[in-house]
Structure formats: structure tokens, C-alpha cells
Amino acid sequence: MAAFPNSYMKFLCFLLALFCTMSLQSADILSELKCHDKVVEHGVNALILPKEVEAIFGAKNVDHFISNFGSKSDSPIWNSVAYFNSRYQLTLQVPVAIDYGKCRLVGATSSAIVRINEIVKVGFSKSGIAEAEMKGQWRLNENEWKWLIKNKGDWSAVRVPIRVDAPVAGFDQYVNQLRQPIRDRKNGFDKPVQRAVDRLR
DSSP: OOOOHHHHHHHHHHHHHHHHHOOOHHHHHHHHHHHHHHHHHHHHOHHHHHHHHHHHGGGEEEEEETTTTOOSSSEEEEEEEEEETTTTEEEEEEEEEEEETTTTEEEESSSOOOEEEEEEEEETTTTTTTTEEEEEEEEEEEHHHHHHHHTTGGGGGGGGOOOOSSTTHHHHHHHHHHHOOOOOOOOIIIIIHHHHHHHHH
């Protein structure tokens, strides 16, 4: 597994130092993260759209998470993100309602939006952080997404000119960098914070 980007490691160190002096908030944050994971697990099985993303791109190639989770000012947004053809990023977003007491997804509150971004170049900073240059961006509404599903992922059915023979050098490194904090969050964030909290008890 690739190493954490330097900026993310610095962020983790900052949080750990902060949480060592604020154990109650640390425990609260860990509790919220556990609730988030339960809601996501429930949502993957309860919502149709995330399963459709997995059907097209494969379950192992899709990351699900909820932005604005626990926010008192912004509505929570379900995200299902996939990368394909070594060139594209797809993000499906759905506004959702959450029962925070039971850590369960209530359901969608509005229609889904799907965005497809074309990555045309990946460069690396001196510290090794991958940076992507994007060119094309397309947006599908929920009806267009359903039409894509009905046509078994044929992009021409929704007039999105997807290239299948133009991989971008460095694409995999860029994707791994984005996925690392999501997929390895428990080892890279939750467990170190939990150990810090336990030491203060």
C-alpha cells in the first residue's frame, strides 16, 4: 500500500497532538466516525444507486462516504466514487437524511447527480504528491444515469465521449493517494487516536 501523502501525515500528527489534550472530543469524533461507517454500510444495501455504480465499475473499485456528516448547517450528501479507463473519475452524489440516534440512513431527499471528470495529466510535486490536470467534465441527471444503466454502461447512450485507449501516466498513483485516507482511515487515524484516548484514561 502506498505511503500517506506528506500533507495528510502532517494533518494526522496535528490531530493526534490536539486530541491528546482533548480526550472527550477525541472520543466524540471516534464515535461519530463509527456512526458514519454504520450509516454507509446500511446505505450501500438500502440505496439502489450505489449498487448500480458497483455493478458498472465493480465493488472493489468504488468508495462510498457521506460528506457533511453530522453538520448542523449543511445537508449530508452521499458519495459513490469510482475511477475507470485509467483516465476518468465518476462521482455520484445524493442528498440524504440520516437518523443519527440509530446510525441508519433514512433515505434520499432529492435526485442524484453524476459527474464525470477527465484527467489528462498527472504530475508530482517535489514531495511526491500527485496532482491532476483535468479537462472534460460531464454531468448526468438521475434519468440520464438510469438510461446509462439500462444500456449496460454504454456511454454513447448519454453522449459522453469516453476514451478507452488513452491511459494517463501516473493515474494509479493519483487514485491511490486519494483513496488512502478513506480506505485506511481506521489504521491511519481511528486507531492512533483511540490509543491516545486510552492512555489518558
